[in-house]
Amino acid sequence: MQTAYVVVTVVAALMAGFSGTVLLLRAQWIVRALTDYSVPRSWWTWLGLAKVAGAVGLVAGLFLPVIGVLAGVGLVLYFLGAAVTVARARWYAHIPFPLVYAAPVIGALALGYAA
Incomplete structure (x- = not known):
């Protein structure tokens, strides 16, 4: 169970980190999507x-579980908010795209709870 928890947590962190990095680097495909969803440009860096930060928190949670739980809950709320934003647009x-990113975070939280 511990191995599954670590693997899923690392995958979740890599996915969230990738998503944040492409946004910070202003990859054209993400810029186009955020513009289509009417997300204000002033929010992009913070998002x-x-x-x-959530990705770093997930990895830190492998050593200090409370940090991982807080980061995981924050990321799940973030990606649910992203799904709502997409629906409103x-x-x-x-x-499904933000939900795909939320799924491994939810898995990491569940496995962490079960461990």
């Missing part, structure tokens, strides 16, 4: 930093 076909 990217939140994802990167009426891009219904894009709703």
Whole structure:
């Protein structure tokens, strides 16, 4: 069980870190999406930093569990908020994308609780 927890947590951290990094680097595909969803440009850096901080928190949670739980809950709320933002923009076909990023975080939280 411990091995699964570590693997899922690292995968979740890598996914969240990737998502935050491409936002901070202003990758064209993410800029286009955020513009389509009407996310204010002034929020982009903060959103990217939140994802990167969540990724770091997940990894830190392997050593200090309370940090991992807080980071995981924050990331789940972040990605649920992203799904709501996509739905409000009426891009219904894009709703699964933030949920795909939330899934391993939820898995890490569940495995951490079970361990």
